[in-house]
Amino acid sequence: MSGSYLARRLSSALFTIALIVVVNFILFRAMPGSPERVILRGTPNVTPAQLEAARERWGLNDPIFPISFDAGGVVVSGDNQFFKFVGATVAGDLGYSFVARGQTVGDVLAQRIWPTVILFGLGELVAIVLGLALGAYSGWRRGGRVDLVGNGVSLVLYSTPYFLLGMALLLVFATGLRWFPTFGMLTAGVTYPDLGARLVDFLAHLALPLATVSLGLVGQYAIVMRSSIVETLSDDYVTTARGMGLSEGRILRHHALPNALLPTVSLIAINLGYVVAGAITVEVVFNWPGLGTLAVEALTARDYPVLQGVFLLLSVSVVLANLVADLIYGLLDPRVRT
């Protein structure tokens, strides 16, 4: 991989992350209430000294931006709110939660990150494997029974909001058939004899949210993969391979699939940002204690620092995931490395 491709991808990702921090700063300034109140709202019994210390730490006595105007003309100053905000963000200081008294946003996020990583990591994995397989097969046997049924089902799934799918699964498999618990990650108030029992309970709770996420994603991945395969199968080298008398299975595995996979992978990466929206709502339906329910709790309580923390964390994760996808793409496909 050439150095310039790497450098360009890296600088683009860094620029996006910088812009995310800038947007976060603007949101922080646009929030109702004065900034020091916003920062200290979660702390009980604020003394004037604390207030002044917070003003000093966040630079609220300084100008907002590095360049400001006063009677004497343009003032350029290193002491400003913007730099201090960026400095604090880079140092991992995201302020205090309004609701969880005395807890930093970082602590609140840390408690909720793993349930989301597990649910969405596994959900993505299942959806990618199933979606790509289904899409490749329907594209290969275009017009066949699997293609017609699969394409219709994919389109309907693609049009269904994730949370609606979750509510339907909840109604049928938890309320109706009682196969799975209705909410949470573990049964409340239960002590487990051993780790195995705990794991079984966890998996029972995981099943429905995981099925929802996978089903929600599988439709769009299948659609993308199918059209990519169809496109590839009409390329000249496939015709050449047919002309050489290779078997259809060999053409699919060795010629069409590898080339059709590439654009699909980059589309999956680009769509991650949208997937996050679905992530949030699925967690809400099943009361899964992850970042999604945290975001909605924070939204209901107008806990802006936590909401901003969730935004920062999810955005940076998506940008980094895209960067990784770009780099893998660059490794696999020499044509984009220019």
Place this chain on the structure above:
Amino acid sequence: MTAADAAFGAPAPRGLAGSPVGLLVRLVRRPEGAFGALILAVFAVLAIAPDLFVGPLQTAVTAPGTRLSPPSAEFPLGTDELRRDMLNLTVHGARVSMAIGLLATLVTVFIGAVVGIVAGFLGGRVDAVLMRITDFFLVIPTFVLALILTPIIRDLVGSGSAQVLGIRMTLIVIVIVIGITSWSSTARIIRSQTLSLKERAFVDRARVIGAGGGHIMRRHILPNVINLIVANAVLVFAGAVLTETTLSFVGLGDPFQPSWGQLLEASRTVGAPGLGAWWYFVPPGVCIVLVVFAFTLVGGALDDLLNPKRRGRR
């Protein structure tokens, strides 16, 4: 024809697929296009005149039924926890969901088209800056941004009972937030079309006889990308309905003008899936799926018609 047209020559011929009317005719000749258009027409009628079918929107005061009763002869879709008829709520939900979807689509497509045409036509530094911003919105989870923006903008504009076009301010804020956060893919598509258009001879001819950049963009570029904008708007509409539904579902809707998403939120709050009260969330849910499905079908069909490379590949 204006004097400027006489001087610079008539607007360039519509390059992609003839007039919008011709496009519509070719659309409904395709089975999936016709099916999608039919579904949308039904919902459009419901949205335009809900009172005609189910009477005025019921409130907790005027509700006729009993609490959370299953479908019956009197209430074919059952009732909600406030004793309101679900059929009434679902039909009125069509109006709210479709109106917000339409307005949000207009805002989104307007921003996207302006950014795309300006970036593509002017090129250079303007293009670089605009595309950096576009990529930013393309990559980040814009829904999470919308979650933060909505309450902040609501606090800024105040939450009275003020209305715009008969829509409450809370919902207008949702329209604006969807517009701000979802224009990026439109801008990308329009930009790439503009890039190829500006190399065409008719743009050079207009420039040679002294037409300014603004005039060329309005009179020569825009007419040539308008079909593309329409096709994209259809897909944007599907996305806007989904985004509105999701925002309402997490509690940002307006209980006084309930959209389908708002009904779903209410049903979740009451615990309808756990109570087995399927009639509370299945009707609005089915409507959302049908509308988004129809828009996706129509959008896909238009995309095929306008994109010669994909024609006949389906």
